[in-house]
Amino acid sequence: MGKKSLVLVFLAVILLYPISITAPQEPPDKLFLEKCAPCHGPQGKGDGPAATALNPKPRDFTSGQWKFGGSKEQIIKTITGGVPGTAMPAWKASLSPEQIGQLAGYILTLSQKAN
Numbered sequence: 690m691g692k693k694s695l696v697l698v699f700l701a702v703i704l705l706y707p708i709s710i711t712a713p714q715e716p717p718d719k720l721f722l723e724k725c726a727p728c729h730g731p732q733g734k735g736d737g738p739a740a741t742a743l744n745p746k747p748r749d750f751t752s753g754q755w756k757f758g759g760s761k762e763q764i765i766k767t768i769t770g771g772v773p774g775t776a777m778p779a780w781k782a783s784l785s786p787e788q789i790g791q792l793a794g795y796i797l798t799l800s801q802k803a804n
């Protein structure tokens with residue numbers, strides 16, 4: 690390794706270091722932050738920026754209470770079809786079944802952390 694590449698490695702370490710120390714231990718699902726957090730909040734507490742304007746309010750996933758059932762299968766169903774008459778969209782058009790399955794698992798970890 691030449692001197693130049695050593696300097697580059699050094700720079701990369703300095704630049705990336707703050708990211709690695711500020712990131713939470715379990716990096717939250719990026720998909721959730723992107724698609725769901727505007728309503729459900731970055732921690733799934735139902736307090737996203739859009740939540741104040743909504744009625745009914747987006748679910749607080751950390752409450753451990755489910756309106757449509759808290760099993761993985763039922764959560765997948767809710768995400769896939771949405772909740773008609775509320776702000777909760779059906780995601781089947783924009784997310785793959787795999788992504789919806791991952792999100793359901795992620796939401797369950799949020800609710801389990803609270804209990």
Ligand code: HEC
Binds near residue numbers: 775780
């Ligand atoms: C535009 C706002 C909005 C977005 C974006 C949104 N939701 Fe929702 N969500 C809601 C609202 C409002 C409800 C509550 C519906 C009700 O109480 O009947 C809800 C309810 C739910 C429920 C039902 C839980 C229960 O009690 O059974 C699940 C699961 C859910 N959302 C998952 C998601 C996931 C996963 C995403 C991202 C892919 C997402 N939501 C994105 C607004 C949103």
